[in-house]
Amino acid sequence: MANNASGAAPGRQIAPGRRNSLLGLRELTLIPAIVLAIIVGSFASDAFLTSDNFLNILQQSSELSVVVIAETLILLAGKFDLSLESVVGLAPMMGAWLIITNQQTGGSGVGLAWWLAIPAVLLCGAIVGAINGFLIVKLRLNAFIVTLAMLILLRGMQLGTTGGKTLFDLPDEYLYLGSGKWLGIPVSIWLAAILYALLGLFLRYHRLGRALYAIGGNVEAARVAGVRVDRVMWGALIVAGMLAALAGLMLTGRIASVVPSQGQNMIFYVFASAVIGGISLNGGKGRLLGALTGVLLLGILQNVLTLAEIPAFWIDAVYGAIILMALVLSRVTGGGTEEA
Amino acid sequence: MTDTVRCFVSRALPVGLAAGMVFGLASGPAQAQSFTMGYSTGFLQDPFQVIQADKAIAAGKAAGLKTLPVANAANDAGKQITDFHNLISEGAQGIMLVARDSDAIVPALKFAETKNVPVVAIDMGPAGGKAAMVVRADNIRMGADACGLVAKALGDKGVVLSLMGDQATLNGRDRTNGFADCMKKDHPNIRVIAQPTYWQAEKATAIAQTIVTSTPDLGAIYMQSDAVMLPGVLNVLKSAGKLKKVGEPGHIFTVSIDGTPYAHQKIREDVHDAAVSQPMTLYVKWGLYYLQGAVAGKSFAPGPTDHDSRIEMFNGNPMDLLPAPTVTKANVDDPNLWANGVKG
Numbered sequence: 001m002a003n004n005a006s007g008a009a010p011g012r013q014i015a016p017g018r019r020n021s022l023l024g025l026r027e028l029t030l031i032p033a034i035v036l037a038i039i040v041g042s043f044a045s046d047a048f049l050t051s052d053n054f055l056n057i058l059q060q061s062s063e064l065s066v067v068v069i070a071e072t073l074i075l076l077a078g079k080f081d082l083s084l085e086s087v088v089g090l091a092p093m094m095g096a097w098l099i100i101t102n103q104q105t106g107g108s109g110v111g112l113a114w115w116l117a118i119p120a121v122l123l124c125g126a127i128v129g130a131i132n133g134f135l136i137v138k139l140r141l142n143a144f145i146v147t148l149a150m151l152i153l154l155r156g157m158q159l160g161t162t163g164g165k166t167l168f169d170l171p172d173e174y175l176y177l178g179s180g181k182w183l184g185i186p187v188s189i190w191l192a193a194i195l196y197a198l199l200g201l202f203l204r205y206h207r208l209g210r211a212l213y214a215i216g217g218n219v220e221a222a223r224v225a226g227v228r229v230d231r232v233m234w235g236a237l238i239v240a241g242m243l244a245a246l247a248g249l250m251l252t253g254r255i256a257s258v259v260p261s262q263g264q265n266m267i268f269y270v271f272a273s274a275v276i277g278g279i280s281l282n283g284g285k286g287r288l289l290g291a292l293t294g295v296l297l298l299g300i301l302q303n304v305l306t307l308a309e310i311p312a313f314w315i316d317a318v319y320g321a322i323i324l325m326a327l328v329l330s331r332v333t334g335g336g337t338e339e340a
Numbered sequence: 341m342t343d344t345v346r347c348f349v350s351r352a353l354p355v356g357l358a359a360g361m362v363f364g365l366a367s368g369p370a371q372a373q374s375f376t377m378g379y380s381t382g383f384l385q386d387p388f389q390v391i392q393a394d395k396a397i398a399a400g401k402a403a404g405l406k407t408l409p410v411a412n413a414a415n416d417a418g419k420q421i422t423d424f425h426n427l428i429s430e431g432a433q434g435i436m437l438v439a440r441d442s443d444a445i446v447p448a449l450k451f452a453e454t455k456n457v458p459v460v461a462i463d464m465g466p467a468g469g470k471a472a473m474v475v476r477a478d479n480i481r482m483g484a485d486a487c488g489l490v491a492k493a494l495g496d497k498g499v500v501l502s503l504m505g506d507q508a509t510l511n512g513r514d515r516t517n518g519f520a521d522c523m524k525k526d527h528p529n530i531r532v533i534a535q536p537t538y539w540q541a542e543k544a545t546a547i548a549q550t551i552v553t554s555t556p557d558l559g560a561i562y563m564q565s566d567a568v569m570l571p572g573v574l575n576v577l578k579s580a581g582k583l584k585k586v587g588e589p590g591h592i593f594t595v596s597i598d599g600t601p602y603a604h605q606k607i608r609e610d611v612h613d614a615a616v617s618q619p620m621t622l623y624v625k626w627g628l629y630y631l632q633g634a635v636a637g638k639s640f641a642p643g644p645t646d647h648d649s650r651i652e653m654f655n656g657n658p659m660d661l662l663p664a665p666t667v668t669k670a671n672v673d674d675p676n677l678w679a680n681g682v683k684g
Contacts, residue, residue, distance in 0.1 A: 047554030056553055060546045105387070105601065105682070163383070166541070168571045168602050179575060251542055255572035259541040306550045309533060313507060 030276060030293040033326045037300045045307035053303065055185065059254065061299030062188035063088070063178075064269055066247040068277075068291050069199055070240035071270045074143075076203070077236055078216035078283025082147040083132060084244040084270065086154035087125050088263030091245035092252040093158050095121040096167040099174060106165035114173040118249065125245025128154065129238035136237065137230045151267075159260050168257040177246075178253015188250045195243070200288040212236060216283025273298055276326045297326055375635050376406040378432030380423045380448075382440025384412040387601070388618065389438065391681035392462070395624045396436055403628060408432055417444035424448035428455050434635040435459045436627050443467045458634035461657075462623050471657040472634030475627045478649065478661035479511045479597075482616045483518025483564075485666055486595045489614050490560045491527040493593040498559035501551050502534040503544050503573070505564040512539070515564045515597055539565060545572030552580050558592060566596035566603040566615055574611060585610045586669070599667050601679040607672045615667045620678035622647075622662045630660070 041048040067084055074081045095117040100107025112120070128150065135146045172179075180187040203209035211232045214222035223229050252258050271281075277294025279286030301322055305315055377400045381393055393410045400407045408430055413420035417440045427435060428451075435452060437459050439445040445461075449469025452459050458472040465474040490500050502519060505512035516534070523532050533551055537544040544563070552558060563569040577583040577592060584591040587610070596603055599617025606612035626647070630640065640658045642651045649662045667677055674680065 045554060050554075052553045053550070056546075056549050060549065063542075165387075166567050166571070166600075166602075175575075179579060181579075254575065255541045255545045256575035257541060257571035259568050261540055261568075262542070264540065302546070303550055306535060306547050307554055313536075315536060 028290075028293070029278065030290070030297050030326065030329075033329050034293065034297050034300060037297060037304060041300065041304040041307065044304055048304065048307055053307075055189070057296075057299045057303045058189045058192075059186045060302070061295050062186070062192040063247040063251040063254070064266065064273065064299070065192045065292060065295040066195060066250065067244050067266060067270050068273050068295050069195055069288065070243035070247070071267075071274055072279050072286070072288055072291050073199075073203075073212060073236045073240050073243075075274060075279050075281060076212045076216045076283060076286065077233055078219070079136065079143040079233065079237075080147055081132065081143065081237065081240055082267050083128060083150035083154060084147075084240060085263040085265070085267040086151045086158070087128050087241055087244035088248040088251060088266055089258070089261070090128075090154045090158045090248075091121045091124040092248040093162060093167065093258045093260075093262065094124045095174065095249070096170055096252065096258045097161055099170060100167060105169070106162045106167050114171045117174060121245050121249050122242050125241035125243070125248075126238050127241070129241025130234070132241070133234035133237040137234050155264075158262075162258075162260060164260050166257050166259045170252070170256070170258075174249075175253040175256055178250040179256065180253075188254065191246075191250065196288060196292055203288055208232060208235070213284055216280075216285070218284075269298055272323050276323065298323070374404050374406065375433040376408060376431045377631065378408045378411065378427035378430070378435040380411045380413070380420060380427060380435055381438040382413050382417070382420055383415050383438075384410070387682045388620070388678060391678055392438070392620050392623065395620065395681070396627065399624050399628050403632065413440050415440060417441040420445060421448045421451070424451055428452065428457055433457060434631045436631055437461045437471070439464045439466055445469070458631065460627050460631045460634065462627050463618075465654045465659055466657070467655055469657075473627075473630035473640055473651075474654055474657050474659035475623050475630065476659055476661055477619050477623075477664045479514030480518035481661070482597050482664050483515040483520075484522040485518075485616050485664070486515075486562050486597065486614075487519045487522035487527070489595050489666065490562055490593060491523075491530060493613065494530060494559045496527055497529040499531045499533065499555055499557050500560040500562060501548065501555075501558060502532050502562045503547065503564060503569050504534060504536045506538045507536060509539075512564065519562060537564075537569065539568050541568045541572050544569040545576060548573045549576045549580070552576055552582060552592075560593035560595070563594070563596040566598045566612075567600050570594075570596055570600075570603055570606065570612065574606065583611060586613055597664075599665075599677060599679055601682045604667065604672055604677070604679045607667060607669055610669070613668065616664050617667050617677050617679065619662050619664045620681075621676040626660060626662065 047053055067088060070084055071081060097108045098110045098112035098120060099114060099117050101109055101111040103109045132147060132150060135141045136143045176187065177191065178188050182190055203212065211227045214225065214227050215229050215232060219229060248263060251262060273294035274291045275281060276297065278290035301319060305318060310318055379393060379396055381389055383389055384393060397407050397410065408427060411423035411427055413423055420440050435457060439461060442464050445466050446469040449459055449466055449471060453470045461471045461474045463476060465476060504516050507513055507516065520532065520534065523530055535547045537547065548561065561573060563573060574583065582590065582592055593613050595614045597616045599615040603612060603615040607615065640651060642653055642658060644650050645660060649660055651658050651660050665677065
């Protein structure tokens with residue numbers, strides 16, 4: 001257990017981050033961009049300003065937002081995890097593979113029950129996080145390279161296990177997190193909202209949450225202050241892996257299948273959301289609420305671009321240009337330094 | 341990164357110029373009576389490839405050929421070259437090929453040429469080297485067939501969502517252009533909402549969800565790959581309360597390409613209208629036909645064929661673009677459809 005000093009040290013580490021913000025609202029600097037996107041969207045299509053459409057945006061952003069939480073935990077501590085996107089594919093694939101009995105359609109033949117498969121999915125994420133932790137924390141390897149190699153390895157394992165097949169015919173319970181509804185609102189939205197509330201409070205007020213900021217701000221200072229750096233870092237990687245696995249399960253529920261490319265390229269949008277939302281790539285700075293605004297901005301943009309029927313060949317170019325503009329806008333309005 | 345649907349999506353390749361190339365047409369029967377046939381495949385994990393290899397060997401045996409065991413490169417382009425050497429030293433006089441990689445297979449083809457062993461490539465055209473024939477599905481026509489089905493279902497007016505694959509792949513482009521050109525030319529009253537999905541299920545699902553909820557007059561959805569798009573699209577229709585059975589009022593017409601076992605299942609359940617299927621039976625039938633001809637010293641010229649297709653030049657080799665069968669409730673149990681070879 002950390003001693004009393006650990007409570008004070010993280011407080012000192014976060015101070016520069018606060019000073020950079022305008023009126024202490026650094027995490028709200030994307031609000032003008034979001035408002036602008038909503039105004040443009042309302043002109044682009046009559047269907048934009050409907051509650052159904054906003055639920056669509058939230059549901060389609062829910063998996064990304066959960067992976068962004070996972071990445072934020074690691075970024076705050078000054079590390080990277082690129083392999084989260086392959087966990088989004090691999091973990092639900094493992095679960096589905098264990099469930100499906102027909103080997104010809106890509107199953108394992110095990111026929112595992114769904115209520116065992118779901119913990120197996122989360123376990124898969126935790127194991128990947130633990131291996132990353134071993135390589136990064138114990139062997140002191142560079143997090144960027146370790147998780148890049150892990151990304152390729154896991155993607156390959158996913159392809160190898162199923163031979164490039166799409167897995168479907170999954171039990172409804174297994175798909176529930178991505179397709180069920182509570183009070184008319186998709187479960188995945190509830191889940192993402194609850195996770196943001198819980199982990200937002202955790203990062204702000206809990207000793208371990210503060211410790212992540214402390215490690216990202218200055219590892220040695222955190223160590224001197226009594227933070228168990230290795231243990232906290234390892235824990236963050238494991239929790240991040242489990243969150244990515246959960247996101248994968250939500251995604252699988254929404255698309256009613258597991259495809260070999262599931263999660264592919266997602267990590268770009270994870271980083272884009274986190275960074276335009278004010279999470280520093282150098283660690284120690286940023287709030288979960290800010291990262292959430294980043295996710296919402298990207299989600300709204302994707303929706304507007306679809307509704308506006310931008311010529312298909314140009315949609316990515318437009319998307320990339322808008323992300324860059326959002327980055328500039330958040331710098332201008334927030335005055336924060338995005339040095340990374 | 342890996343291709344999403346490897347077996348269905350060939351790599352994008354520049355199309356060779358057909359102009360100026362003259363091929364001598366052999367006359368007479370010239371089908372080799374008996375020889376030793378090799379079968380080299382880049383992968384054998386998915387049901388499509390397994391069934392195709394089984395059917396090819398069976399067809400070879402039925403034609404009185406001696407067949408060697410299937411050489412499986414297990415996703416390793418290098419091993420496929422070794423496989424070629426092994427097949428030829430085992431006595432193969434003609435090889436049927438499903439390439440792992442259209443570029444990496446070129447040295448294998450060159451080696452076979454030096455040994456005078458003709459090769460017929462199935463499904464994927466090699467980037468170079470000599471193949472007696474490339475047998476592929478006509479993906480432009482697949483798109484045009486889907487267009488015809490949509491136009492008929494909509495009564496020539498309304499809105500259709502076209503979920504495209506990846507425009508950087510040959511099959512993706514052909515499936516888009518075949519559909520779009522037919523719509524523009526023959527059915528100008530149908531509004532096409534075209535959206536790229538890069539063969540990604542989540543992208544296709546998100547786009548379908550957005551368009552389905554925002555377009556009340558949406559009448560049809562065209563999917564360029566049922567393997568990656570159909571489960572998500574049906575899930576979207578279900579949660580939007582718009583999944584009506586075929587023939588019920590308010591039903592949104594759906595047509596896809598690939599014809600996977602899942603698509604068949606949904607056609608049988610009356611929730612999916614039609615799938616344009618990969619013509620596996622024709623691949624095997626005509627692949628064997630061309631191989632027999634090539635072993636007997638025949639070569640093949642560009643132009644229309646006698647079996648409802650046309651031969652074009654592709655990277656210096658002739659390519660027979662076969663028509664693809666359309667699967668509906670009426671013929672979903674046809675044993676010639678590849679998905680029906682998958683054991684449940």
